Amino acid sequence: MPVTISDVARAAGVSKSTVSRVLNTGAEVDAATAVRVREVIDALGYVPRLGAVGLARGSSRTIGMFIPSLTWPWMGEVVQGVADAVEAAGYGMLLFTAGGGPRSTAHFTAQFSARAFDGLLVIVPEGSLGPVLDMHRRGLPVVLIDDHGHHRPELPSVATTNRAGGAAAAARLHAAGRRRPLVVTGPPRFGCVRDRLAGFRTALRPALSLDGEFTEETGRTAVEHALARGVGFDSVFAHNDLIAAGALRALRAAGRTVPDDVAVVGFDDLPMARHTDPALTTVRQPMRAMGAGAAQLLLDGLGGAPLTREPLVLPTELVVRDSA
Amino acid sequence: MPVTISDVARAAGVSKSTVSRVLNTGAEVDAATAVRVREVIDALGYVPRLGAVGLARGSSRTIGMFIPSLTWPWMGEVVQGVADAVEAAGYGMLLFTAGGGPRSTAHFTAQFSARAFDGLLVIVPEGSLGPVLDMHRRGLPVVLIDDHGHHRPELPSVATTNRAGGAAAAARLHAAGRRRPLVVTGPPRFGCVRDRLAGFRTALRPALSLDGEFTEETGRTAVEHALARGVGFDSVFAHNDLIAAGALRALRAAGRTVPDDVAVVGFDDLPMARHTDPALTTVRQPMRAMGAGAAQLLLDGLGGAPLTREPLVLPTELVVRDSA
DNA sequence: CTGAAAGCGCTTACAG
């Protein structure tokens, strides 16, 4: 049988109120009494039951996190960043995934209604903004991790400098004397795609710009296509590292040398970026820091700090390796 | 203000007991009454507060998951498998990571003591078996996801067929006429390493066997080393896909063609396996199924089913691509 | 079949 506050009170010869006070407010308790109670707590190994505290206080000391899927390449980094910050604050983290479609969303919503968490961190799964906004409207503190450059003025969020990242990629290529870049983007409906492109264009004009999915295959076929069409490009700006990997592969298959014939810059800095051949020069997104920053924002908010709607923007960073 | 069971009772003209009954046991309630209560529940959008239910029932309908880190290549797959099963059962999943060392473990232990979860899934972080065994001893249902082939007879677990996987790799190489394989393993202290090696040896004798970490670098340096020593190998069996990727790279750098000069087989089937050049033939570990299977085992256990100590073993599968 | 009451393990005014 786990020990309860009553056990402690009895053993220390005080009331539950007093035990509760030394545990919480700490003040308004006689020093000697406090010491004695603490000794008993340690001796008995008493830990307040979270559920009971939550019921009495109307909170759960737990945050929820809602994400599209754990299998995306950089998702683990973000969630790890969140986990670190949440752990440091002594909170629990309830993780929800949207992979199962409506069923998943329903489950997540049900846990919200059951008040399973006090605040929410979310990387909005496509089509799930509705329920999230609804929760926010009902008073749930929410912080968005804006992976797609879709700023929602209604909600606090953390984002990164997609535009500056694109500009940095262009600057690097420009400095290397490249003037005819092939740009391979992700889906144009994403804000991050438009931002990266806009940033890139401030320094360099694409010889050709193709869009596709954020996949290796997109990179491969885009390069094959450009090669077949005889587009004379001297570099590639890939909107993520998977696309870059595909481009690298297609270039090698075509007998082009990287970076001598064609320089390649990616985006993200996935772990694989250091293992491509040649190692990939890429624009690093601070995914872990974004997770940790969002968590900290939310935790501060739960602690009473005002949640500003001004996004917390963490900088990208050009990581120079061998491909450009 | 969220609606409570009292609101429902009042609106339906019954007692809280009755509302609770239609919500739970369902039986022993007049059909007409039940219908009326349900209507009110729907109309008011009533959802029982998880914490209150948990306190009254002595459970939390939440499971904990404790893992070394989310940044390992296949970790997302496992956790996603768990998330799917847990979601289907209407449970919550509290995620804990050991990345922060003792501080992380302390946090995790504190949440256990605070009874934040009813059951535990764990991929044992190195050095953290102690606390987990302790929780189990204190009555917490635990299921291990045995990624390292370290069977713990004390605990229920799910594992995979490392030995058969090694044998399948060897069989594939043997069928391709290879007789002088270079084997590059992970740390020999891991049971999975020994099992994969033992399985491999049932069909083929290594020309040379080197061990290292489960990293790209290990694969690269091992191949470079074997090449420098003039070991005449015609194939590589890498104990994971990162090692295989490194081997592929070193072979290409040395001008060897894969699979013609040297065939390469990996282990894991990470997403990157289909994007190496050439695409990697590898032994697939059913990480997602292992996660889902472990969760189901635990959930069944929480539902009253006996948790057998006999491991649930899910099969590996040889995925043939282009490298062997 | 249904309700009143006690209880789950805490916190927090309210008195003193």
Next chain:
DNA sequence: CTGAAAGCGCTTACAG
């Protein structure tokens, strides 16, 4: 500084 009591929102014997 400290305790008795009420209350958080449920469930579950216990009567009827």
